[in-house]
Amino acid sequence: MQSTINYLWHTDDLLGQGATASVYKARNKKSGELVAVKVFNTASYLRPREVQVREFEVLRKLNHQNIVKLFAVEETGGSRQKVLVMEYCSSGSLLSVLESPENAFGLPEDEFLVVLRCVVAGMNHLRENGIVHRDIKPGNIMRLLGEEGQSIYKLTDFGAARELDDDEKFVSVYGTEEYLHPDMYERAVLRKPQQKTFGVTVDLWSIGVTLYHAATGSLPFVPFGGPRRNKEIMGLQSQLVPILANILEVEQAKCWGFDQFFAETSDILQRAVVHVFSLSQAVLHRIYIHAHNTIAIFLEAVYEQTNVAPQHQEYLFEGHLCVLEPNLSAQHIAHTTASSPLTLFSMASETPKGLAFRDPALDIPKFVPKVDLQADYNTAKGVLGAGYQALRLARVLLAGQELMLRGLHWFVETLQATCRRTLEVTRMALLFLSSSLGAERFSSVAGMPEIQELKRATELRSQLRTLAGVLSRCSHNITETQMSLSSLSSELVKNRDQVHEDRSIQQIQCCVDKMYLIYKQFKKSRMRPGLGYNEEQIHKLDKVNFSHLAKRLLQVFQEECVQKYQTSLVTHGKRMRVAHETRNHLRLVGCSVAACNTEAQGAQESLSKILDRLSHQLLQDRTTGAQASPPPSAPYPSPALKDLVLHMQELCEEMKLLAFDLQDNNRIIEGLSRVPSAPDV
CATH class of the missing domain: 3.30.200.20 (Phosphorylase Kinase; domain 1)
Structure with a gap:
């Protein structure tokens, strides 16, 4: 003590x-x-x-x-x-976090943002007080958990720190070689003679290397060789890459100053994230945007990541159409998460590309045949890191299938709603035709000698009858579309149940957990000078078991997760093409119904005017006839009048039949409109 x-x-x-x-x-x-x-x-x-x-x-x-x-x-x-x-920071350092096999491929994006926010805030305080740290690295960034379980990172180890203004220089060399500015590295490690001086921007270089390490799990520069493994940084990539490029600048004169660094990182940290799932592409995007931006800027940001033009973007959120007015503030956008994103539907049909990822099997090292405690530990750590990456990818792939099925189900529901609305419009149009084509008014004017007016009435009747036939066909077409959509909706519900029943994640998790226990034993054993005979035999068996678990994990990942995901992408592509065709078809049908409705109203108005005139003339003739003495009646009507009466009688009979047909159509449509839709999921 x-x-x-x-x-x-x-x-x-x-x-x-x-x-x-x-x-x-x-x-x-x-x-x-x-x-x-x-x-x-x-x-x-x-x-x-x-x-x-x-x-x-x-x-x-x-x-x-x-x-x-x-x-x-x-x-x-x-x-x-x-x-x-x-x-005291109870959760170790950022280095211990990065050295965990779980983060071998970099921190999750949300945790990386926490690191960025904390490091930038701490460095800003140092510059406000004229302090240069000179040894920034993950090992000198401590971590503790806040009251709500969130990570808080803190700069520590100020043994190399000193007061230094922005324009001051120093010549002494401090730091850790992987995070040293190249000029300092040449002098301190390679022992190359030089007379260069250094300023506060050496901290920026170290911050750049640290951020790269945190984002990718790898160092950008490994002394004396080694791979430079670049990783995508997902939604942050377009914002973060220019910052890293300008602070990882060898020539100090070209390197950003702290003012620009703080300005650019502050711009990132002040943005809110909007999760957008492109249904046509089957890809989940993270869109970073300022709250004070307009929705038009958000739509442009979506265009930059998805290549879907703003005028072709349609959105659903939690099953409902989401209309985004370009002139409104981005604060009006709903709060999203990775599991509850905005669903983007593009008007343009395209083949879903899905998630692009690197096969974890490519990053799995092999055990050496002999017992080498340090080498075995390093290999186990690398294999376990790839295992964690496979687990992470498996979760993303399964979530992607869920988003595809759920988003398409919601879109099918909007198409079914369109069908119901169009059917209702068609039904009302047919009812209108039925009420406006009653035969009674034709009977009342059947004896009128206004032949031209009657011919025009006959033409209008024929036009209305044709329109009624078109509307009937439209209603039948819409009903068939409804049945097809109901069938597709049932398929989607069934597929979602299968996704929910998938147990591949649990199988991979089980393998990872067992591998982690062996890894912990290897980590403990490497600190020992050697193993006894029995311990060595157990160690060999652990290596064999570890390898079998890794093989099983990759098998489940490839055969269960990847293959199912690729199959779902192909099926999703076919269904999306059907959805696009159905929507375009419904638009054409809707336009046809609207045109028929407009034409029917015009024809009905013209027909009503003709019948009104004829009825008025008939009333006048009857009044005049009652006042005058009746003329001598002919024993037989003239041939022309006889033909006209016969024609009007035929017209009345046809109108009665048309009215009956319209009533039958209305009954059929009403019955079909009550067909239950697929259950909600």
Whole structure:
């Protein structure tokens, strides 16, 4: 045990160790509060006095939630070594997070944004106080959990820090080689003679390497060779890549300054994310946009990622049409999540491309035949990292199938609603024709000698009859479309049930969990000088078992997850083509019904006017005839009048038949409109 006046710690509780000091987990003697104590070793006292006290002075000057707090400076009892008592971060460092096999391919995008926000805020506080850190790296960024379980990252280890204005330079070299500016690396590691000076932008280089590491799981530059494994950064890629390119600039004169860095990162951090699932492409996008932007800017941002022009974008949200007015603020866009995104439907038909990803099997290393504890640990870590990536991808692929089926089901429902509306319009149009084509008024004017008017009435009657036939065919066509959509809706419900019953995720998770237990044992064994005979045999069996689990995991991933996803993409493409064709067909039918309705109204108005005139003339003739003496009647009517009477009688009979047909059509349509739709899912 070691202690100061107020704090106590055990040397086994080592949190970290450097060239000049060690950090331990300690407790307050009175309250039991956990703290971190940094105890300086003998080598630290060989440094100049101003260098020794620099860290104390820097920490006393700083006070920010993203910088580890300094509580006190005390001394140990016997050796009187200086001790910094600091805030204890219980969740390790960003490096320990990145070294976890689960993050071998980089942090999830939401967690990366937390890192970016915390590092930028902490660095901004340093620059406000004229401090250059000079040793920024994941190991010097501590992590703790907030009250709501969120990550909070804090800059620590200010042993190399010093006060430096933006225009000041220094010549001394500090830092860790993987995160050093190339000029500093040449001098410190490669021992190349040079007289270059350095400024505050060396911190920007280290931040760039750290952010790249956090986003991809790999270092952008590995000293003395090694792969540079670039990874897509998904929605943030277009915003983040220019920043990394300008702070990972070798020539200091071309490198951004902190003002521009803070401005660009602040622009990212102030954006809200809108999740958009492109139904036609079967891809989930993250659109970053400012709340003060207009929806028109959002639509353009969607266009940049999906290549779907704003005028061709239609949206559904939770099963309902979502009309986005371009002039409104983006704050009017619904709150989305990855599992509840805006569903984008493009008016233009295209083949779904789905999620593009790298096969995790390509990143799996092989065990060496002999027992090599360090090599076996490294291999197990790499294989487990690929396993976690396969698990992550499997979840994304399954979620993609769910979004495809759910989004298409919602779109089918909108088509069915269109069918119901069009059927209702058709039914009303047929009712209108039925009521306007009654035969009674024709009977009342059958004896009128206005032959031209009667001919025009006959033509209008024929026109209305033709329109009634067109509307009947439209109603039959719409009904067939409804039945087809109901069948497709039932298929989608069945497929969604199959997705919900899929157990491939659980199988992969089981393999990963068992592999993790073996990995933990390998991690523990690598610290030992060697293994006994029996332990070595167990170690060999663990290697075999680990390899079998990895093989099983990849088999499930390929045969269950990937193949099902690819099959679902093909099926989704076919269904989307049907949906596009159906929508276009319904639009044509709707236009035809509307045109028929308009034409029928015009014909009915003309027919009514003719009948009104004839009825009025008939009334006048009867009134005149009642006042005058009746003329002598002929024994037989004239041939012309006889033909006209016969013609009007035929017309009346045809009108009665037409009225009966229309009534039958209405009864059929009403019955079909009551056909139940597919159940909601």
